[in-house]
Amino acid sequence: MPKVLMKGNEAIAEAAINAGCLHYFGYPITPQTEISEYLAKRLPKVGGVLIQAESEIAAINMVLGASAAGVRAMTSSSSPGISLKSEGISYLVGCDLPAVIVNVQRGGPGLGGIQPSQADYYQATKAYGHGDMRLIVLAPSTVQEMATLTGEAFDLADIYRTPVIILADGAIGQMMEPVDFSERKPREIPPKDWACTGHGGTRKRNIINSLMLDPEALEKSVRERFERYKKIEETEVKYERFMTDDADIICVAFGIASRICKSAVTAAREKGIKAGLLRPITLWPFPKAAIAEAANTAKAFLSVELSMGQMVDDVKLACECRRPVEFFGRTGGVLPSPAEVTAKIEAIAAQL
Amino acid sequence: MTYNILIAGFGGQGILFAGKALAKMGMNEGLYVTWLPSYGPEMRGGAANCSVVLSDTEIGSPLVPEPDILISMNIPSFDKFTPKIKPGGTLFADCSMIDKKCTRTDINAYYIPASALASDNDLQGLANVVMLGYFLKVTGIFDYDKFLLDITSGIPASRANLIEGNKKALAIGYAYEG
Numbered sequence A: 001m002p003k004v005l006m007k008g009n010e011a012i013a014e015a016a017i018n019a020g021c022l023h024y025f026g027y028p029i030t031p032q033t034e035i036s037e038y039l040a041k042r043l044p045k046v047g048g049v050l051i052q053a054e055s056e057i058a059a060i061n062m063v064l065g066a067s068a069a070g071v072r073a074m075t076s077s078s079s080p081g082i083s084l085k086s087e088g089i090s091y092l093v094g095c096d097l098p099a100v101i102v103n104v105q106r107g108g109p110g111l112g113g114i115q116p117s118q119a120d121y122y123q124a125t126k127a128y129g130h131g132d133m134r135l136i137v138l139a140p141s142t143v144q145e146m147a148t149l150t151g152e153a154f155d156l157a158d159i160y161r162t163p164v165i166i167l168a169d170g171a172i173g174q175m176m177e178p179v180d181f182s183e184r185k186p187r188e189i190p191p192k193d194w195a196c197t198g199h200g201g202t203r204k205r206n207i208i209n210s211l212m213l214d215p216e217a218l219e220k221s222v223r224e225r226f227e228r229y230k231k232i233e234e235t236e237v238k239y240e241r242f243m244t245d246d247a248d249i250i251c252v253a254f255g256i257a258s259r260i261c262k263s264a265v266t267a268a269r270e271k272g273i274k275a276g277l278l279r280p281i282t283l284w285p286f287p288k289a290a291i292a293e294a295a296n297t298a299k300a301f302l303s304v305e306l307s308m309g310q311m312v313d314d315v316k317l318a319c320e321c322r323r324p325v326e327f328f329g330r331t332g333g334v335l336p337s338p339a340e341v342t343a344k345i346e347a348i349a350a351q352l
Numbered sequence B: 001m002t003y004n005i006l007i008a009g010f011g012g013q014g015i016l017f018a019g020k021a022l023a024k025m026g027m028n029e030g031l032y033v034t035w036l037p038s039y040g041p042e043m044r045g046g047a048a049n050c051s052v053v054l055s056d057t058e059i060g061s062p063l064v065p066e067p068d069i070l071i072s073m074n075i076p077s078f079d080k081f082t083p084k085i086k087p088g089g090t091l092f093a094d095c096s097m098i099d100k101k102c103t104r105t106d107i108n109a110y111y112i113p114a115s116a117l118a119s120d121n122d123l124q125g126l127a128n129v130v131m132l133g134y135f136l137k138v139t140g141i142f143d144y145d146k147f148l149l150d151i152t153s154g155i156p157a158s159r160a161n162l163i164e165g166n167k168k169a170l171a172i173g174y175a176y177e178g
Helices: A008-018 A033-046 A056-068 A079-084 A086-094 A121-126 A143-160 A170-174 A215-235 A255-270 A288-294 A311-318 A338-351 B015-028 B075-084 B114-120 B127-139 B144-153 B161-175
Strands: A004-007 A023-026 A049-052 A073-077 A099-105 A136-138 A163-169 A176-179 A239-242 A249-252 A275-280 A282-284 A300-305 A325-329 B002-010 B032-037 B047-055 B069-072 B090-094 B108-112
Touching: A004 A008, A004 B015, A008 A033, A008 A099, A008 A143, A008 A163, A008 A170, A008 A176, A023 A033, A023 A056, A033 A049, A056 A073, A056 A079, A056 A086, A056 A099, A073 A079, A079 A086, A079 A099, A086 A163, A099 A143, A099 A170, A121 A163, A121 A282, A136 A143, A143 A163, A143 A170, A143 A176, A143 A215, A163 A170, A163 A255, A170 A255, A170 B032, A176 B015, A239 A255, A239 A288, A249 A255, A249 A338, A255 A275, A255 A300, A255 A338, A275 A288, A288 A311, A300 A311, A300 A338, A311 A325, A325 A338, B002 B015, B002 B075, B015 B032, B015 B047, B015 B127, B015 B144, B047 B075, B069 B075, B069 B127, B090 B127, B108 B127, B114 B127, B114 B161, B127 B144, B127 B161, B144 B161
Parallel strands: A023 A049, A023 A073, A073 A099, A099 A163, A136 A163, A249 A275, A249 A300, A300 A325, B002 B069, B069 B090, B090 B108
Antiparallel strands: A004 A176, A136 A282, A176 B032, A239 A275, B002 B047, B032 B047
């Protein structure tokens, strides 16, 4: 299949259709509105439905309804809009419903700005909703990954009956790169025998509900869910390593920051500094083991983020304080330049 | 081989289109390409720019803080970005929009009255393609015929009337003697 040049946001939209998602509910917000714009054009032509909801809260609850009926459903928004969805996300978890939720992050807090950001890392990986819960969080760094990880997100959501987050940023959403939609092979999906599809009296009815007033029963259901989380942590971790084998200083970065780091690492190597990059593709489950292993040989880590430093905590936990973990970031919608990151790598190298 | 290109001007001048045309051609030539627009509460007449990277190796950062090549189509972008061109780099300026010359001696500067050439030839709105024609001739990055085919093949059948205009605009830019 020939490559096409498209925006990251458009790649998510096309990949969703390719994954069989014919139900999209959303409310416009920069910098991700191209997703609904694209789907508004395409979905009616392929028998799908797009509803521009009256609010983000309505949209996430429409996703819940569609998912309960057994179809693949998606919503997308950007940071402030995602905060509004957090109640619905928790309900999706409580109902064990698959869904794909895209956050093309912008600067915060509050209404913030509209330029790229990664400051929703804590929210995405720790607390997208109330209660004992986890979500699979995927972090694309190219337009190609916007497509492949969207397909992957739908499969993971169905296999584990959980919402999956695509944590992108305004830069990857707005930029264009070549993308090949045939690159990914779909996984095998278990039948949705739990869905409320109507049965004409031929079987016992299915009930989708997150209310459980009996503490013992609620604890049991949470524990069962955590068994699934354990399996996800064991089998679904994804990351990329770039020049880490002999690296003294390993940058850890995801999304657009990892692209900037790749350039910075290459520049540092040209100056004779052994730098490398470890790029988490799944932010949850976090590639803890890969970082712990890298800590056996690397002398220091540098977490580079479009925030005041959030993932840096997870890097510290993963290497169990065996190595110094430094941080460099820009926030509010400012993108760090490769030169700034290289300068930080040089400063760390000078102290080793 | 990596070209870091910045194209800048007013919204409505076809800045983003020009960048996309270069990125698409690069893709069709088998290069790695990225196209990153400035985005915001922008409108016709406001500032617009896009970063295009063409490379034969994988592209890290898609940002172009220091361009090898700047294509500038208005005074604010000329003032803002000309000092950032890498030494040895190249400037293309629409001198019908920009009434000054670059004072730097460590870059190559090329001037073309693209907007005037477009309006004199009844090609309103195609100054961007005139710029691209001149850019192609000076840099030789892409083959002229392939590029012409590439930009005109992107025009939908319902707007076939645009094909001749684009063809003419590209030819005028390519034929321009500085």
